[in-house]
Amino acid sequence: MTVRIYHNPRCSKSRQTLKLIEDNNASAEIVEYLKTPPDAKTLGKLLDMLGLQPRDLMRKKETEYKESGADNPDLSRDQLIALMIEYPKLIERPIVVNNGKAVIGRPPERVLDIL
Structure with missing residues (x-):
């Protein structure tokens, strides 16, 4: 399963959300949206x-x-x-997308709803 995260590596909530994704055996496609805005x-x-x-x-x-x-x-x-x-x-960051659903990872645990 590949999850897309619109990520800011300088943001603690974004880093925590990415870790939760990885801890749940999902691979993350990281989009550093400050460098490459959607x-x-x-x-x-x-x-x-x-x-x-x-x-x-x-x-x-x-x-x-x-x-x-x-x-x-x-x-x-x-x-x-x-x-x-x-x-x-x-x-706002991070935005996480998986299987046609999206959440804002604030708090980071919200990402668990779509994994």
Whole structure:
């Protein structure tokens, strides 16, 4: 079984989630999303799988949230997705995908629901 994780190796929750995946005998396809952000189609699909709107997947305490204008309530779904691609630090982490299901690994144990 291969599980995809949108991962930030500097984030402790992301590292803990990756360890849980590996401890459950799953191989992980690691996508370092800060280096390689998902494209608009992929991000839209992830949002649908998570059942979230773009702003729900954003890290609102990041400096980039306000600086990028992501705090503007008039922005459309497509505009918010574009901002997450341009400023990938805005994307909540880690996102784990397996067998057509996705979860955010906060807390890391949530990943167990889809393994």
